[in-house]
Amino acid sequence: MAHAKYILIDEMSFIGQNMLENIDSRLRQEFPQNAQISFGGISIILVGDLGQLPPVNDRPAYDSNRRAKLLWGEFKTVVTLDKIFRQDGENFEQQRFHQLLTNVRDANPQIEDWKLLMTRIPPNMDAANNLDFNNRVHLFSTNDNVHNHNKKMLHLLKQPVARSVATKVGSVNIVEDCSSDELELELLISKNSRVMLTSNLWIQAGLVNGALGYIRKIVYKPGSAPPEPPSYVMVEFDNYSGLPFEDHHLSTIPVTPI
Incomplete structure (x- = not known):
């Protein structure tokens, strides 16, 4: 943190009074020379829309009679963006x-x-x-509904389904590590199933968090089979623009286990 000048925090509607006070206290610890200044003298830039979801198990920082309200009052410069990009069009x-x-x-x-x-x-x-x-991406309010829908769509493919169970490597606590990294302990995968990338593999080529594609191959090392994880899956991405890995499938690239 020694060279930090600005801290940008997205989804500011989630920031409650407890979180804002904790951020302030932690930054005062990080920069003891500025311990008497809010946020340790670091500039905070909040981004988001207060009309969206409120803090979880907390109250908005501006709706309190605690130190958080004074901290909130220090944000005096507001820049409002008024052009919609996600739903563009003028008809x-x-x-x-x-x-x-x-x-x-x-x-x-x-x-x-x-x-x-x-x-x-x-x-x-x-x-x-x-x-x-x-056939479109669905949005659900609970993980159970997500899993049920995914199983239904796998069933409709009428393809064999590979059950892939996470494996323990070294001293890794597999349950805790998978949970903290938002990884699945068990994954059901099938040829031609629709999948979404959840990390930035190669931003310049379109392999970004949220990129959609179809599984075309599931490849195991010799002697290996489900429920062991595959060596990799070949995914044909909708908007891949990098070099081809296969001559006849220009948008298909290998994705390996994490």
Whole structure:
């Protein structure tokens, strides 16, 4: 931390009074020469939208009568970004969707917003749209629902499914280490299954956190088989732009276990 000048914190709506006070206390410890100055004299830049999710098991820093409220009051420069990038477009439907998102964000939904959303539920869509929706990335509120949906989609592929169980290496505590790294203790993988990359392997080539692709091969070393982890899986990514690993599959690259 010796050369730190700025600290940027994303998703600022999650920062509650306890967290903000802890950040302040820790930075005063890190920079004892500035122990009498908020945040140890380091500049803090908060990024995000206070209209999104609130702190978990905490109260917003500005909604308290504690030291956190004084710390919050020290953020005096506000820069507001007013262009939407995730849902771009200027036609009527896109503008209508922009307005719906704004209304929900401001806790001010309208009956017209509800009517628009109701056009996108399965009973109100034709067969082609329903099929398209089934093949899209789904968002769930619990991990159990995620696992159930993934198992359902694997079943629909009608392909053999390889059960891959994490292995213990050296003195590693496999349960604790997998949990802290957000890795799965057990993974079900199948040829042609839709997968998402969850780390930045090669940013310049499009292999970034969130990149989507399909498993095309599952490769094991000689004498190895499920439930041992494979040596690697060959994944065909939608937007890979690097050098090809295979002559006939230009977007297919190997992903190895972590």
